Amino acid sequence: MDGNRRFAKNHSLPLKEGHRYGAEALMRVLECCFRVGVKNVTTYAFSIENFNRKAEEVDTIFSLLKYKLALLSGENQMCDLHEVRVKIIGNRSYLPDDVLQDIELVEEKTKHHTKHTLYVAFPYTSRDDMWYAVDQLVDKVTEGEISVDEIDETLYENNFYYEDTSEKVDILVRTSGHTRLSDYMLWQCHQDSVIEYPNTLWPNYRFYNTWWTIFRWSYYKTLMIQDAEVMQLKKVSRAEVNRRYKDVPKIHPPFASVNKA
Numbered sequence: 085m086d087g088n089r090r091f092a093k094n095h096s097l098p099l100k101e102g103h104r105y106g107a108e109a110l111m112r113v114l115e116c117c118f119r120v121g122v123k124n125v126t127t128y129a130f131s132i133e134n135f136n137r138k139a140e141e142v143d144t145i146f147s148l149l150k151y152k153l154a155l156l157s158g159e160n161q162m163c164d165l166h167e168v169r170v171k172i173i174g175n176r177s178y179l180p181d182d183v184l185q186d187i188e189l190v191e192e193k194t195k196h197h198t199k200h201t202l203y204v205a206f207p208y209t210s211r212d213d214m215w216y217a218v219d220q221l222v223d224k225v226t227e228g229e230i231s232v233d234e235i236d237e238t239l240y241e242n243n244f245y246y247e248d249t250s251e252k253v254d255i256l257v258r259t260s261g262h263t264r265l266s267d268y269m270l271w272q273c274h275q276d277s278v279i280e281y282p283n284t285l286w287p288n289y290r291f292y293n294t295w296w297t298i299f300r301w302s303y304y305k306t307l308m309i310q311d312a313e314v315m316q317l318k319k320v321s322r323a324e325v326n327r328r329y330k331d332v333p334k335i336h337p338p339f340a341s342v343n344k345a
């Protein structure tokens with residue numbers, strides 16, 4: 085959710101207003117995702133590096149987070165309407181007690197929902213997540229819960245903050261034009277993950293941007309599946325695939341670069 089401070093600066097607003105608009109943008113994006121059928125959404129709400137910001141800004145973000153999560157999980161609000169479970173992924177040892185209590189309450193209130201999950205990465209970095217998993221495994225081996233021989237990729241993944249090996253990233257969006265991953269989802273991104281860097285500041289990100297990103301991805305995915313079916317299952321040539329699907333429009337950026345890679 086990059087670009088909140090630049091948004092505030094561009095509109096001559098106090099910095100905290102940038103984050104407030106950012107939180108509103110998140111509500112729009114979530115509503116869109118759950119309406120169109122995205123199963124799980126993860127939002128990078130606060131990185132461990134963000135603790136280097138001024139205390140006042142950190143407080144603003146924490147207050148917004150607490151407020152919005154309480155709102156989302158309220159009666160007849162988004163979590164109820166779309167059956168969304170909220171799960172915090174991140175290093176809870178960094179959080180003050182009041183924040184921790186509030187977010188654990190939200191997790192408790194929404195834990196019975198199974199249709200969607202909203203993962204809130206907070207305070208998170210991928211390296212910390214991977215390190216946490218190693219730490220967990222070492223503890224389990226030391227306590228005799230598991231043996232070293234049992235450790236494999238699946239067991240490792242199961243010990244991430246996600247606690248679910250089936251979670252892989254389909255689309256990762258970083259707004260504001262910065263083309264860095266900032267230590268995010270390094271393990272969860274796989275060979276088919278699509279990464280987008282729209283040149284839009286996060287508070288300007290709209291329902292339309294979200295829908296369009298998802299639509300392009302699902303369309304691209306459909307083409308890939310058709311291709312795979314025809315090529316692999318029915319063993320026909322590439323020329324035959326092209327002939328059969330010649331009327332399907334080709335999708336260009338951002339997928340062009342992904343295809344090449």
Ligand SMILES: CC(C)=CCC/C(C)=C/CC/C(C)=C/COP(=O)(O)OP(=O)(O)O
Nearest residue numbers: 085086087088089090106107129148149152
């Ligand atoms: C889950 C939830 C309800 C969250 C609401 C709070 C919220 C919007 C958090 C995002 C904070 C953040 C570090 C944004 C990045 O923009 P930036 O500050 O780095 O802006 P810049 O790129 O312009 O410097």
